[in-house]
Amino acid sequence: MVGSVNLASNLDWVYVSASPLSSDELTKWATRPNCGAVVTFCGTVRNSSTTGHEITSLEYETSTELAEGRLLEVVGEARSRWPELGAIAVHHRVGSVELGDTTVVVAVSSAHRLEAFEAAKYLIDTVKISVPMWKREVWEGGSAWSEETHSIVSVQQQ
Amino acid sequence: MTKLLLLGPAREAAGVSHDVVDGNTVGVVLEGAVKRYGTDFERILAVSQIWLNGNAADPLDQVGPDDEVAVLPPISGG
Numbered sequence: 001m002v003g004s005v006n007l008a009s010n011l012d013w014v015y016v017s018a019s020p021l022s023s024d025e026l027t028k029w030a031t032r033p034n035c036g037a038v039v040t041f042c043g044t045v046r047n048s049s050t051t052g053h054e055i056t057s058l059e060y061e062t063s064t065e066l067a068e069g070r071l072l073e074v075v076g077e078a079r080s081r082w083p084e085l086g087a088i089a090v091h092h093r094v095g096s097v098e099l100g101d102t103t104v105v106v107a108v109s110s111a112h113r114l115e116a117f118e119a120a121k122y123l124i125d126t127v128k129i130s131v132p133m134w135k136r137e138v139w140e141g142g143s144a145w146s147e148e149t150h151s152i153v154s155v156q157q158q
Numbered sequence: 159m160t161k162l163l164l165l166g167p168a169r170e171a172a173g174v175s176h177d178v179v180d181g182n183t184v185g186v187v188l189e190g191a192v193k194r195y196g197t198d199f200e201r202i203l204a205v206s207q208i209w210l211n212g213n214a215a216d217p218l219d220q221v222g223p224d225d226e227v228a229v230l231p232p233i234s235g236g
Contacts, residue, residue, distance in 0.1 A: 134166030
């Protein structure tokens with residue numbers, strides 16, 4: 001899988017992907033000899049909707065360049081808050097994602113579990129509010145932009 | 159001439175995702191965009207953030223042909 005890896009450290013990997021995400025791949029990638037904990041979070045498509053319809057898929061739209069740039073900022077902020085973290089990967093889907101499929105994966109490793117859990121929560125919470133990403137809810141016979149919207153906030157505000 | 163990037167509902171209202179618009183400041187470029195795309199776009203622009211080359215922009219920021227002004231409506235990611 002090709003992505004925007006920070007090759008200098010090989011510790012940060014952000015990616016906006018048009019193909020299915022693999023939480024196994026990110027978990028394995030984040031597993032390091034000096035880390036005894038890996039926390040992996042997956043966001044998946046659920047059937048309930050802000051518009052009251054039975055959702056069959058979501059369609060994500062973004063600018064890959066802007067989204068990956070902001071994802072790197074989120075990862076950088078996590079590193080400043082938890083300097084002891086090992087590897088961090090955040091991948092987000094674009095395009096059509098079917099019910100039950102994975103839309104976003106966060107994988108974080110650290111020597112001990114507390115920092116990995118805290119950082120994983122910060123990362124997914126901040127990705128949701130600070131990365132430019134729009135989703136359409138798709139149901140049988142129609143679609144609409146999600147009504148669950150908010151203005152983009154900076155990564156430091158979370 | 160400055161590059162314009164329109165995303166999500168802004169892209170839908172304008173009918174295009176990429177365009178080129180005259181203007182030497184962010185504000186003038188956006189005024190040109192409103193004239194070109196109409197009131198649906200103007201309504202979304204009013205609640206959107208504006209970025210210049212990936213960073214938050216001010217309407218008075220100077221722009222040239224290599225710059226990109228992006229219109230980012232409220233998000234719904236994750």
